[in-house]
Each structure stands twice: as structure tokens, then as C-alpha cells.
Amino acid sequence: MERPLACWKGEERYEGEVLPSLTIILKTGGCRHNRCRMCSYRHERYSSGVALEKLLLSQLEWVVHHHPLSEVAIVKLYTSGSFFDPDEVPAAVVEEAARLFSGKLVIAETRPEFVDPARIEAFIAEIDSGEYPTPLYVAIGLETSNDRIREKSIDKGFSWLDFRHAVECARKGGAGVKAYLLHKPPFLTEKEALLDMEQSIRDCAGLADILSMNPCTVQRYTELEYYWKRGAYRPPYLWSVLAALLSAPVPVHCDPVGGGRARGPHNCGRCDYGIVSALREYNLTEDSQLLVEAFATECACREEWESVLSLEKPFCMPLTR
Numbered sequence: 001m002e003r004p005l006a007c008w009k010g011e012e013r014y015e016g017e018v019l020p021s022l023t024i025i026l027k028t029g030g031c032r033h034n035r036c037r038m039c040s041y042r043h044e045r046y047s048s049g050v051a052l053e054k055l056l057l058s059q060l061e062w063v064v065h066h067h068p069l070s071e072v073a074i075v076k077l078y079t080s081g082s083f084f085d086p087d088e089v090p091a092a093v094v095e096e097a098a099r100l101f102s103g104k105l106v107i108a109e110t111r112p113e114f115v116d117p118a119r120i121e122a123f124i125a126e127i128d129s130g131e132y133p134t135p136l137y138v139a140i141g142l143e144t145s146n147d148r149i150r151e152k153s154i155d156k157g158f159s160w161l162d163f164r165h166a167v168e169c170a171r172k173g174g175a176g177v178k179a180y181l182l183h184k185p186p187f188l189t190e191k192e193a194l195l196d197m198e199q200s201i202r203d204c205a206g207l208a209d210i211l212s213m214n215p216c217t218v219q220r221y222t223e224l225e226y227y228w229k230r231g232a233y234r235p236p237y238l239w240s241v242l243a244a245l246l247s248a249p250v251p252v253h254c255d256p257v258g259g260g261r262a263r264g265p266h267n268c269g270r271c272d273y274g275i276v277s278a279l280r281e282y283n284l285t286e287d288s289q290l291l292v293e294a295f296a297t298e299c300a301c302r303e304e305w306e307s308v309l310s311l312e313k314p315f316c317m318p319l320t321r
């Protein structure tokens with residue numbers, strides 16, 4: 001049997017309840033876009049010419065063999081790109097996944113151009129057992145509501161309007177929408193990144209059903225890593241992460257991957273552990289008091305963060321050649 005790239009059990013908060021979840025990262029034909037500056041997942045792909053359908057079906061078989069699905073309520077399906085891109089994940093694999101995960105609440109990641117109402121509807125018809133009012137959420141890495149930042153800092157290749165159109169298509173097919181936002185892509189000051197996140201959350205509140213903020217981490221073999229190694233990028237302070245969540249008008253999920261490490265969102269090293277623990281607990285409880293208390297942590301680096309916010313200046317690109 002072929003192993004998926006990763007597969008683990010966890011917990012996920014949904015409609016006020018904490019439910020057992022299974023996260024699956026499938027190895028696929030790879031992301032068609034394949035360009036984002038901070039992304040290393042795009043390197044995880046089968047080479048062309050392999051029997052993609054057979055390999056993917058074998059990964060699904062591995063999943064059900066190693067994780068009894070009866071113990072799981074939520075299935076989170078990630079690929080190294082888009083689950084609903086038929087070139088990346090053949091139709092027969094999507095159909096088999098729908099059959100296997102029938103009765104579960106499925107969250108499947110995809111770029112907006114692959115949110116097709118008819119395919120979404122067909123997938124839902126297969127998984128829907130009546131247990132959940134919205135049995136499928138399409139998860140879209142919007143990253144920011146700002147087109148300029150999405151284009152220049154990330155090279156994401158789609159616009160805010162494309163995202164809004166995908167939201168409409170998802171709803172037409174009967175699915176909900178989860179939007180991922182990226183806190184501090186490259187080329188932004190700490191302050192610019194914080195303002196961008198606060199604005200993005202406000203723009204998405206009421207549009208996406210679930211909002212998730214990913215503080216940026218430096219992944220290997222990426223353009224972002226190139227800048228980071230030369231001192232031209234620093235991941236966001238955990239203070240900024242807390243500030244963005246505290247100012248959010250709606251609950252926002254945030255599991256700070258690599259929190260407290262040099263490649264992940266971090267403060268000075270002394271106060272990081274407590275803040276990351278508070279963020280993890282907040283993720284499951286949505287108790288904003290945890291954020292308030294974490295933000296009140298006494299540490300010398302708080303002053304450093306405030307200075308960075310007020311003093312850091314953006315670098316300018318020349319407008320002409």
C-alpha cells in the first residue's frame with residue numbers, strides 16, 4: 001500500500017463542539033500553480049507518467065487500514081495543491097474518497113478555479129448522511145484580501161474577485177467555505193503585515209464560514225527561505241499574532257505551526273512557550289480571555305515588538321528600469 005505524505009488524528013472545534021478529526025495529506029500529481037514564494041508542498045508530487053489514479057487509491061486504502069473511520073467525525077483532506085483539480089486528483093479518486101468518508105464532515109483544500117458547483121454537488125450527494133447541515137467545506141488559501149500583496153508578496157495567481165466567485169460556486173453546490181489567511185508574507189514590515197491581517201479578517205468575516213489564520217513559517221527549499229537565510233525576512237512576532245486575533249470581529253482559528261522556533265512565529269524565546277500554549281488552547285475553546293491573558297504576559301520583548309511596529313520601514317522597489 002502507498003502511504004500518504006502524512007496522516008494524523010487530532011481534534012477540531014466545530015459549532016461549539018470539539019470533535020475527533022483525521023487530517024490526511026495526499027501525495028498527488030502536484031499543484032498546477034506551483035509558484036507561491038513560501039510554499040514547499042508544491043515539491044511533493046509524483047513525476048509525470050506514473051499511474052496516478054492507482055497510487056492515490058492505494059493511499060486512501062492505507063488511510064482506512066490504519067485509522068478506523070468510525071472514531072472520526074471530521075476528515076480534513078489536503079493535497080500538495082487542489083483536491084478538486086481533476087488533473088491533480090483523478091475523478092475516480094474523488095469518487096472513492098466521497099464513498100469512504102460518507103457520513104463525515106469533510107474539509108477539502110482547493111484553489112478557487114477548481115470549485116465547480118456540479119462536482120461539489122456530486123461529492124456532497126455521496127458524503128451526506130443528514131448528520132451535518134453542511135457536510136463539505138472547501139478550504140481555499142486566500143492568504144489576504146489585498147490583491148497587491150497576494151500578487152507581489154506571494155505570487156498566488158488569483159484575485160479577490162476569483163475568490164468571491166469561488167465562494168458563490170461552492171454555495172451553489174451546497175458547500176461551505178473555509179478561508180486560510182497568511183500572516184506576514186515576505187516584503188512587508190511587521191506593522192504592514194498586522195494591518196493586512198486585520199483588514200483581511202474584516203473583509204472575510206461574513207463571507208467565509210470558517211476563518212483560519214496561518215502565521216507564516218519558513219519552509220525548506222522556498223524563495224522565502226532564501227530571504228530568511230540572508231536576514232531579509234523574519235516570521236511574525238507572537239505578539240502580532242495575538243494582536244490580530246484580539247482585534248478580530250469573529251472567531252478565527254490559529255494553530256501556530258513552528259510557534260516559538262526561528263522558522264516559525266516567535267518572540268524572544270523566553271515568553272514563547274506560554275503564548276503558544278494559550279493559542280493552542282484558544283483554538284479548541286475560542287475563549288478569548290486566554291488571548292487577553294497571553295497578551296498581558298510580562299516580557300522585555302514586548303517593548304522590542306512595539307519599537308519594531310513603529311520604526312520598521314518598508315524597502316521600496318524601483319518603479320522603472
Ligand code: SF4
Nearest residue numbers: 031034035036039081
Ligand atoms: S501555496 Fe497552494 S497554490 Fe501556492 S504553490 Fe503551494 S500548493 Fe500551490
Ligand SMILES: [Zn+2]
Nearest residue numbers: 268271299301
Ligand atoms: Zn519575550
